[in-house]
Amino acid sequence: MIYGDSWPDVENQIKNTLELFFQQKNGWYVYCTHGLDGEGWEPITSDFLKRTLDMLLKRTDTKILPAQMVLKENEK
Numbered sequence: 001m002i003y004g005d006s007w008p009d010v011e012n013q014i015k016n017t018l019e020l021f022f023q024q025k026n027g028w029y030v031y032c033t034h035g036l037d038g039e040g041w042e043p044i045t046s047d048f049l050k051r052t053l054d055m056l057l058k059r060t061d062t063k064i065l066p067a068q069m070v071l072k073e074n075e076k
Contacts, residue, residue, distance in 0.1 A: 010033065010043070014044070014048075015052075030067075036049065
């Protein structure tokens, strides 16, 4: 799943798409946001970002990786 549009309620959109992603057997989840704490288009808050990253880090079935690392590993 890859998202990058500007949504009026972007934090709920991220929550909803993550729930859909967790129902999948495997895959990637990429969501490009446009700002933080009032800057940019439909920005998320620092608090939401922290809570979401904390939740993802606690999951045993999920990894957070830099795109460069994933792409290099797939070159092999």
